[in-house]
Amino acid sequence: MGKVAEGQVSVEKFSFMTTTLNDAIGWARKYSIFQYPFVTACCGMEYMSTACSHYDVDRFGAGFPRFSPRQSDVLFVVGTISHKMAPVLKTIYEQMCEPKWVVAFGVCTCTGGFYDNYATVMGIDTIIPVDVYIPGCPPRPENVLDGLMKLQDKIQRQKQAF
Amino acid sequence: MRIESLLEHVQSRYADAVVGVAPEVRGDAAVVVKRAALRTFLAAVKSDPELDLNILMDLTALDYLHWEEKEDRFEVVYNLFSLSKNHRLFVKVRVPESDPAVDSAVPVWPAADWYEREVWDMFGIRFTGHPGLKRILMYEGFQGHPLRKDYPYNKRQPIIGPVN
Numbered sequence: 010m011g012k013v014a015e016g017q018v019s020v021e022k023f024s025f026m027t028t029t030l031n032d033a034i035g036w037a038r039k040y041s042i043f044q045y046p047f048v049t050a051c052c053g054m055e056y057m058s059t060a061c062s063h064y065d066v067d068r069f070g071a072g073f074p075r076f077s078p079r080q081s082d083v084l085f086v087v088g089t090i091s092h093k094m095a096p097v098l099k100t101i102y103e104q105m106c107e108p109k110w111v112v113a114f115g116v117c118t119c120t121g122g123f124y125d126n127y128a129t130v131m132g133i134d135t136i137i138p139v140d141v142y143i144p145g146c147p148p149r150p151e152n153v154l155d156g157l158m159k160l161q162d163k164i165q166r167q168k169q170a171f
Numbered sequence: 172m173r174i175e176s177l178l179e180h181v182q183s184r185y186a187d188a189v190v191g192v193a194p195e196v197r198g199d200a201a202v203v204v205k206r207a208a209l210r211t212f213l214a215a216v217k218s219d220p221e222l223d224l225n226i227l228m229d230l231t232a233l234d235y236l237h238w239e240e241k242e243d244r245f246e247v248v249y250n251l252f253s254l255s256k257n258h259r260l261f262v263k264v265r266v267p268e269s270d271p272a273v274d275s276a277v278p279v280w281p282a283a284d285w286y287e288r289e290v291w292d293m294f295g296i297r298f299t300g301h302p303g304l305k306r307i308l309m310y311e312g313f314q315g316h317p318l319r320k321d322y323p324y325n326k327r328q329p330i331i332g333p334v335n
């Protein structure tokens with residue numbers, strides 16, 4: 010809650026209204042997810058099949074990928090992240106405006122997967138915070154949709170900053 | 172040229188450079204050459220009208236760390252091909268661990284540039300005379316050479332850039 014200008018009343022004063030507003034904003038946010046697909050590897054195929062008409066993420070209000078991090082709410086990290094790519098991912102994350110969420114898509118992003126070697130980052134949560142982990146190599150579209158619904162739940166229930 | 176006549180030609184013409192014949196590589200001839208004579212040998216087989224090995228198809232290296240029968244730890248392999256004659260020659264050169272360096276093949280085939288950078292990056296074998304021998308796949312600041320057999324496969328290095 011920022012400072013309130015002279016002559017105005019802080020929203021906090023209307024405690025009965027804040028809770029309702031919180032829900033309303035959560036509802037609006039969870040159904041208008043602008044996603045940034047950070048696709049680096051094979052999981053991208055599964056991402057595409059989820060995004061296309063057969064599974065249709067637009068049913069969940071997440072059908073609008075933005076290719077600018079400044080316009081997106083959810084960062085979908087899809088595929089293996091190498092040490093060389095890690096600084097890029099971090100920059101992209103920092104360029105996104107609040108509120109923002111991160112989905113780790115596939116085991117590579119969750120834990121590094123089977124790449125226990127010199128080149129791969131062992132889970133993106135070593136560099137950026139993650140909200141939802143979707144395991145699988147690659148995860149099935151149903152699995153992705155499940156993760157997306159969990160994210161929506163999370164968005165709905167959190168205390169909205171506004 | 173058939174493999175027997177090719178090997179015979181190489182052995183008789185370049186007797187002072189060739190150490191011996193290596194086992195065939197899936198039906199193609201392979202020879203081992205002296206490290207000191209490598210550059211002149213490569214330039215000679217490229218311009219030899221009978222061999223006409225005008226393409227460098229590949230250049231890679233091997234690490235024989237745990238092979239006791241091998242005297243030298245590394246081996247650099249050149250895969251040469253002739254478009255006009257449709258034959259192939261593998262040229263191997265043995266490189267000791269104490270001095271991991273061979274002459275660069277860039278003056279002979281400019282295509283060797285990135286291959287040699289990759290071998291440097293992964294195995295730490297230097298190529299003397301290379302125009303700009305720096306890492307090609309790993310980032311600057313990476314310690315060691317990951318395809319060496321004594322590089323621990325699960326070793327972690329600090330992540331670079333704005334992350335830290």
Ligand code: SF4
Pocket residue numbers: 050051052053087088089114115116117118122145146147148
């Ligand atoms: S989790 Fe599997 S499918 Fe996904 S990027 Fe990694 S290796 Fe590819």
